[in-house]
Amino acid sequence: MNAVELDHVSFTYSRNMPGAVPALDDVSLSVKSGGITGLIGHTGSGKSTLVQLLNGLLKPDSGTVLLDGHDIWAEPKKIREIRFKAGLVMQYPEYQLFAETVAEDIAFGPKNMGIGGEELDARVKEAARFAGIGEELLGKSPFDLSGGQKRRAALAGVIAMNPKILILDEPAAGLDPAGRRDILGGVKRFSRESGTTVIIVSHSMEDMAMYCDDVIVMARAKILMHRPTAEVFSEAEQLASVGLDVPLVTRVAAALGELGVDIGRDVYTVDYAVGKILEHIGAAPVNFENVKDAAGKNGTGAAGKAGAEH
Amino acid sequence: MRSDITFGQYVEGDSLIHRLDPRVKILISLVFIVVIFLARSLTAFVLLTAAAVVFVLMTKIPPRLILKAMKPLMFIIVFTAVINIFFMPGDHLIFEFHFIRIYREGIVNACLIVLRIMLLIVATSVFLTYTTTPLALTDALEQLLNPLKKLRVPVHEFSMMMTIALRFIPTLIDETRKIINAQTARGADFTTGSLIQRGRALIPILIPLFISAFRRADELATAMECRCYTGGEGRTRMNSLKSEPKDWAFFCLILALGAGVVLLNRFFPLLNVTI
Numbered sequence: 410m411n412a413v414e415l416d417h418v419s420f421t422y423s424r425n426m427p428g429a430v431p432a433l434d435d436v437s438l439s440v441k442s443g444g445i446t447g448l449i450g451h452t453g454s455g456k457s458t459l460v461q462l463l464n465g466l467l468k469p470d471s472g473t474v475l476l477d478g479h480d481i482w483a484e485p486k487k488i489r490e491i492r493f494k495a496g497l498v499m500q501y502p503e504y505q506l507f508a509e510t511v512a513e514d515i516a517f518g519p520k521n522m523g524i525g526g527e528e529l530d531a532r533v534k535e536a537a538r539f540a541g542i543g544e545e546l547l548g549k550s551p552f553d554l555s556g557g558q559k560r561r562a563a564l565a566g567v568i569a570m571n572p573k574i575l576i577l578d579e580p581a582a583g584l585d586p587a588g589r590r591d592i593l594g595g596v597k598r599f600s601r602e603s604g605t606t607v608i609i610v611s612h613s614m615e616d617m618a619m620y621c622d623d624v625i626v627m628a629r630a631k632i633l634m635h636r637p638t639a640e641v642f643s644e645a646e647q648l649a650s651v652g653l654d655v656p657l658v659t660r661v662a663a664a665l666g667e668l669g670v671d672i673g674r675d676v677y678t679v680d681y682a683v684g685k686i687l688e689h690i691g692a693a694p695v696n697f698e699n700v701k702d703a704a705g706k707n708g709t710g711a712a713g714k715a716g717a718e719h
Numbered sequence: 720m721r722s723d724i725t726f727g728q729y730v731e732g733d734s735l736i737h738r739l740d741p742r743v744k745i746l747i748s749l750v751f752i753v754v755i756f757l758a759r760s761l762t763a764f765v766l767l768t769a770a771a772v773v774f775v776l777m778t779k780i781p782p783r784l785i786l787k788a789m790k791p792l793m794f795i796i797v798f799t800a801v802i803n804i805f806f807m808p809g810d811h812l813i814f815e816f817h818f819i820r821i822y823r824e825g826i827v828n829a830c831l832i833v834l835r836i837m838l839l840i841v842a843t844s845v846f847l848t849y850t851t852t853p854l855a856l857t858d859a860l861e862q863l864l865n866p867l868k869k870l871r872v873p874v875h876e877f878s879m880m881m882t883i884a885l886r887f888i889p890t891l892i893d894e895t896r897k898i899i900n901a902q903t904a905r906g907a908d909f910t911t912g913s914l915i916q917r918g919r920a921l922i923p924i925l926i927p928l929f930i931s932a933f934r935r936a937d938e939l940a941t942a943m944e945c946r947c948y949t950g951g952e953g954r955t956r957m958n959s960l961k962s963e964p965k966d967w968a969f970f971c972l973i974l975a976l977g978a979g980v981v982l983l984n985r986f987f988p989l990l991n992v993t994i
Contacts, residue, residue: 466900489906497904504894505901507926517923521906552930566905 411439411478412574412606413463413495418472420458432458434630435472440574445600445607447617447638450627451652456610457500459627460576463608464495477573493522496572500579502563506551511542511562514551518570536569537562539599541591557588564592568599574606575599581616589613593620614656618642618677626653639675658682728788728848734778735965737850741859743966747973748846754977755838761990763983764834770976771841780849788844789837796836803829827990857881862960875951883939891932898927 415438421431433455440446450456461467462474465481465488473480481491496518499505508514515533524532537547540561546554551562560580567575577596581589593609597620600607611617617624617638624641626633628651634641641648645655645663654660655677662676665686672685739747758764775785789796809824847856861878868874899909902923909920 461900464904466903489908492904492906499897499901499904502901504931505898505905505923505927507923517902517907518905521908570905 410442412442412476413440413608414438414475414478415459415462416473416475418462418469418474420462420467420469422458424470431630433462433469436630436632437472438625438632438635440606440608442606443600443604444622445597445609445620447621447624448608448610448627449612449614449617449624449653450633454627454651455630456627457578460497460578460608460610463574463576464497465491466497493518493570494573496567496570496575498564498567498575498577498580500582502567503556503559505566506559506563509550510548511537511551511554512547514562515542515547515565515569518566522570532569532571533565536565539568539595539602540565541595557584557591560584560588561592561595564595571603572605574608576608576610578610579612580609581611581613589616596620614642614654614659618656618659626651628652639677642677643674645674728784728844729852730778730780730784730849732779732850734850735969736774736778736845739846739850739969740960740962740966741851741855742863742960743962743970744846744851745856745859745863747970748843750970750973750977751842751846752839754973754980755835755842757977757984758835758980759984760988761831762987763980764831764838766979766983767838767976768834771838771845774845775841778845778850780845784849785841785844788848789840792836792840796833799836800829800833803832831990853885854882857885858956859960875954879951887932887935890935891928894931895924895928898924 415436418433418436419431420433421429423429436455436459448456448459458467462469463476465474468482474482476491476495481488481495506514508517512533515536516529519529519532533547534544537544542558542561542565546558546562551559554562564577564580575596580592580596584592593616596607596609599605609616609621621638623635623637625635626641626648633647633651634644642655642659645659648655658679659674659677662672662682662685663674665672666674670686670689672682672689676682676685736744755767758767775782804821804825805819807822807825807828808820809822811823812820813823813826814821851859857878860881861874864872864874864878903909907920907923909917911917912920
């Protein structure tokens with residue numbers, strides 16, 4: 410079952426202006442239910458346009474957008490219901506907070522759906538839990554929160570609508586590493602526990618590698634590839650040709666390969682790289698949890714050190 | 720995306736009028752407006768209309784745009800015309816129906832006054848809005864008002880406020896659009912319901928917009944202080960305005976036009992307009 414399908418979709422901003430260039434050019438795509446899909450591409454490649462087409466903020470010039478197999482523009486008057494089904498967290502969502510308390514802000518979406526009473530309370534609490542907003546924060550003003558907390562409160566506001574698919578446009582932009590982990594970890598937990606399909610737009614290859622099951626690469630208003638994460642990152646040259654990069658650890662693996670230490674081209678997480686390197690030098694099987702801790706704290710440093718020892 | 724917002728009406732160009740010193744352009748428009756009001760006789764109006772057409776042609780601005788500038792004032796134009804046609808007494812009765820009396824003088828007067836309003840629009844758009852960037856205008860205004868500093872009017876501060884306001888209009892429009900999108904994605908509905916409901920629906924947009932405007936103002940103030948901005952005292956400009964002979968030649972041309980209008984009024988009076 411496909412959660413989302415795009416069938417030959419094209420879209421151009423201000424179509425009537427002379428010299429308008431299509432932002433999406435005859436794009437077809439299908440995203441399976443339940444997983445986390447990454448969407449990467451250079452600035453201006455059409456990512457943000459694509460996500461706004463998915464929840465009906467933009468209407469395609471041609472082609473159809475299908476959500477759960479239904480054309481979202483079949484009944485234009487019911488487009489609001491589509492927006493509840495396809496929850497979109499825009500870039501820098503903390504700038505959309507407005508209510509007096511965090512709880513009220515999270516409740517804005519579900520209230521617009523006509524939900525009230527106990528169910529509303531339950532939804533707010535559950536969304537806050539997924540987003541990592543402690544109960545003590547719910548009564549505070551959203552403007553008293555830290556940057557990362559604001560971001561997570563805004564995320565909770567969309568999760569509270571219980572969308573069938575959750576779309577995040579650059580959810581971790583401008584956050585520190587701990588903030589990134591908090592928000593993306595929350596999204597992953599939410600996806601796994603509720604079975605919600607998630608689409609994450611990001612520039613960070615490391616985030617993609619860490620959280621996504623498969624990756625869509627966009628370039629020049631078209632889809633370049635859509636494959637499982639490991640396969641996408643093994644195409645370093647093709648990614649480089651459209652101005653994208655592979656995760657740092659993948660480059661480390663490639664450099665090791667040139668030195669004659671072949672640990673494969675599908676290395677894209679630090680954990681996996683460390684395991685492969687240790688395997689290669691014939692070290693005793695390691696307690697993976699310990700390595701994970703070291704890798705988590707020291708990022709690629711652990712992999713680098715392991716390579717140097719070799 | 721930002722390009723679809725026509726902000727100000729500046730039309731890119733390289734005509735003589737585009738290149739005139741903006742300070743002189745402001746003076747020219749003022750004088751031209753006075754000249755338009757001086758015109759009484761039909762002959763004077765013909766002269767001014769011809770001059771206006773020449774100016775428009777010089778700027779190479781599509782006449783369609785000039786007509787567009789008249790659109791917002793259409794109501795005033797029509798209203799003035801109607802008042803003049805129906806309520807202007809005269810000697811030559813053309814049409815009578817109960818209390819409605821239309822005189823030839825009324826129709827002539829209506830035509831000339833409509834022409835006058837249109838000339839005013841052409842004058843300001845050709846010399847100011849269409850050929851001068853908003854920034855050049857505020858700069859020029861600041862320098863023209865400079866003498867007021869002696870009277871302790873904070874001219875520089877006002878002009879800086881204008882400049883900053885102009886600079887941030889596109890930014891805020893962009894931001895508004897983003898916030899509207901974000902709240903729409905959460906199911907906000909701005910198009911249905913009673914007036915009060917629609918008003919309430921604006922709260923989720925206005926609060927974030929105000930907050931971000933204050934935040935930007937704060938950041939900008941800090942950035943300006945970091946670059947040692949302390950106000951207008953002793954401040955020099957990157958592009959200082961210089962008026963050249965051609966600017967004053969053009970100014971004299973407008974004065975000559977004024978003299979022509981006065982002479983035509985006096986020696987070739989024809990279908991004179993009242994008021």
